[in-house]
Amino acid sequence: MKKVLLGLAALIAVAATVVVVKIGPRNLIGMMRYDQRRDGDLKVGDRAPDAQLVALDGRTRLPLLAVRDKPTVLIFGSFT
DSSP: OHHHHHHHHHHHHHHHEEEEEEEEOOHHHHHHHHHHOOOSSSTOOOOOOOEEEEETTOOOOGGGGTTTTTOOOOOOOOOO
């Protein structure tokens, strides 16, 4: 019985190591935090909240309303 429990513990340790190495510790923490969502306050017909855009220099933040009258391209995607 002792050998079975020791083997099971070793198997669990190897599986956990594979998960952490394959997914990465940062992504694992992010996945655990992902489901901590809450319902929003917006209702149908409400104006969308102003979003902050990051300029090309990577530091300057610009409200989306500031570029409302200019052609603007928003790209949503994953670059991984």
